[in-house]
Amino acid sequence: MAPVTEPFPISRIASRYLLFDVDIISHVRRNHNMCGLLVGTIPNLSQQNVFLGIPLELMPEEARVLVEQGAAYIVDDAQAHRQGFMEMSREDRLKFLQYMDQQGHEKAMESKRMTEQRTAKALSAKGLKPKEEENPPVDPELVPEPYRDVTMPQFRPNSLASVKPVEVKEESLFDSEPAATAVSAPENKIVPHFITPTTSHPPLPKPAIDHSIPLPVVPKSYSLYRYVQSKGYFTMPGLRFGCNYSIYPGDPLRFHSHFLGTGLGWDEEFDLLDVIGGGRLANRNKKAYLIGGEDPQVPKESVTSTEGMRVFSIEWVAM
Amino acid sequence: MTHPVHMKPAVLPAPLQSLVTDPKLQSSTTHLPALHSLAVQIEHNLQYQHSWTALRIHTHSPLTNELLPRPLVSGVPPERAYIDPDEQIELLKKADQKRKAATDDKSDSKPILEFEAQPEREWVLPTRLSEKWTLHQLHDVFTGISIVPPENETSPTTSTNPWRTSKRAILATVDTDSTVVYYVIHEGMIKPRQN
Numbered sequence: 001m002a003p004v005t006e007p008f009p010i011s012r013i014a015s016r017y018l019l020f021d022v023d024i025i026s027h028v029r030r031n032h033n034m035c036g037l038l039v040g041t042i043p044n045l046s047q048q049n050v051f052l053g054i055p056l057e058l059m060p061e062e063a064r065v066l067v068e069q070g071a072a073y074i075v076d077d078a079q080a081h082r083q084g085f086m087e088m089s090r091e092d093r094l095k096f097l098q099y100m101d102q103q104g105h106e107k108a109m110e111s112k113r114m115t116e117q118r119t120a121k122a123l124s125a126k127g128l129k130p131k132e133e134e135n136p137p138v139d140p141e142l143v144p145e146p147y148r149d150v151t152m153p154q155f156r157p158n159s160l161a162s163v164k165p166v167e168v169k170e171e172s173l174f175d176s177e178p179a180a181t182a183v184s185a186p187e188n189k190i191v192p193h194f195i196t197p198t199t200s201h202p203p204l205p206k207p208a209i210d211h212s213i214p215l216p217v218v219p220k221s222y223s224l225y226r227y228v229q230s231k232g233y234f235t236m237p238g239l240r241f242g243c244n245y246s247i248y249p250g251d252p253l254r255f256h257s258h259f260l261g262t263g264l265g266w267d268e269e270f271d272l273l274d275v276i277g278g279g280r281l282a283n284r285n286k287k288a289y290l291i292g293g294e295d296p297q298v299p300k301e302s303v304t305s306t307e308g309m310r311v312f313s314i315e316w317v318a319m
Numbered sequence: 320m321t322h323p324v325h326m327k328p329a330v331l332p333a334p335l336q337s338l339v340t341d342p343k344l345q346s347s348t349t350h351l352p353a354l355h356s357l358a359v360q361i362e363h364n365l366q367y368q369h370s371w372t373a374l375r376i377h378t379h380s381p382l383t384n385e386l387l388p389r390p391l392v393s394g395v396p397p398e399r400a401y402i403d404p405d406e407q408i409e410l411l412k413k414a415d416q417k418r419k420a421a422t423d424d425k426s427d428s429k430p431i432l433e434f435e436a437q438p439e440r441e442w443v444l445p446t447r448l449s450e451k452w453t454l455h456q457l458h459d460v461f462t463g464i465s466i467v468p469p470e471n472e473t474s475p476t477t478s479t480n481p482w483r484t485s486k487r488a489i490l491a492t493v494d495t496d497s498t499v500v501y502y503v504i505h506e507g508m509i510k511p512r513q514n
Contacts, residue, residue: 258511269451272492279502288511293454310458313505317400319369
């Protein structure tokens with residue numbers, strides 16, 4: 001893990017706060033007890049959503065705490081990209097394009113090498129076993145009409161088709177147009193692949209701190225979040241327990257949560273039924289129900305101080 | 320409903336009813352009669368349904384001697400109402416040592432692991448389910464109370480139990496059908512019990 005220098009940038013995209021750097025993600029988890037939520041999936045396999053990856057989405061509360069503590073700053077990502085690429089100098093642009101070309105060439109070379117290796121392997125396998133045994137001839141009349149095209153590739157691997165066109169033609173038991181096209185395709189000229197860059201830093205430099213960007217907009221439970229975070233607790237969203245946060249005494253991978261937290265305004269009215277329900281549910285799950293809010297009358301030394309916070313833990317009494 | 324003086328009422332009022340409509344309460348000068356009768360009702364429930372003893376109604380804060388936001392009840396439950404999880408671990412360890420010593424003597428029957436925690440005097444905050452509360456009100460209640468309720472005017476307000484270091488009060492909520500539920504409210508983030 002490379003050391004992270006604070007302040008680090010948090011990308012704001014469509015009013016979501018995202019981290020794209022794995023080093024920053026682990027830094028935030030270790031030093032700021034924030035888990036966030038990995039939201040990245042594979043673009044062409046988006047239904048794969050069991051194991052998600054980078055980027056990490058932060059709650060607005062988390063982003064705000066980081067900004068208020070001076071550990072991070074918000075970057076308007078769309079604006080930064082537009083500006084960064086429009087104002088890029090000609091030399092930089094050419095250098096980057098050249099670099100992309102070079103990478104594309106390397107990729108093309110590599111894929112050619114892989115093809116050759118595969119061919120060699122397939123051929124050596126052929127050398128040991130006669131082809132007739134491996135792929136016994138199939139009478140086309142035995143294959144039902146609708147499946148003829150479908151079953152074809154099983155009898156004739158593509159790699160072979162491209163290497164030994166004549167044999168393939170002999171082996172082919174159907175009058176196959178596709179085999180003929182496969183024969184004419186490969187030439188030994190390397191065309192560099194086109195690379196779509198997956199990161200924009202580089203080529204763009206680390207974005208500058210812009211103080212005009214407003215602080216993240218946070219819900220009213222923010223003061224409770226900040227208090228709990230300052231005490232070293234981890235938080236996860238509390239939807240499944242009907243509260244604002246489920247609060248863990250350490251990393252959620254190691255600990256069960258201790259509190260179900262609901263943030264309230266200082267003079268916000270709540271029903272005692274909610275307190276009783278929360279206490280009962282929390283007790284059932286070996287937790288305590290936590291309500292808390294900030295007294296606006298208490299003078300604060302700084303933005304990050306939590307002197308005015310009052311929190312109450314509620315548990316069931318067995319009587 | 321009024322009756323002529325010489326006639327007996329058709330239905331005698333319930334004992335609780337006559338308790339809360341006691342003219343002594345109605346003439347209470349400290350708090351509203353509704354709040355006072357609420358405290359009496361909770362005290363009654365604790366005494367006769369939950370066998371609490373040494374019950375007392377507090378109208379003034381033992382710390383500042385100012386008027387409390389509402390009358391509070393204090394008393395001693397028959398068993399400990401709340402055991403701190405760390406204290407519980409300590410008590411279990413002691414009980415285990417005791418059991419080991421006992422099994423050394425007889426060596427055949429193993430007594431069950433039991434520990435005893437002495438009951439402690441608790442604060443009780445009487446509320447009605449129909450009420451709305453705010454953090455501000457809760458804060459005001461907790462500012463007025465001590466860690467341990469005083470048994471009488473002169474007794475100490477600090478605990479002899481080393482595990483009892485923060486303020487707590489038992490929230491007693493009564494519904495219109497006179498069902499009372501009890502939840503303990505601690506000030507601050509308190510490690511939850513492993514029940």
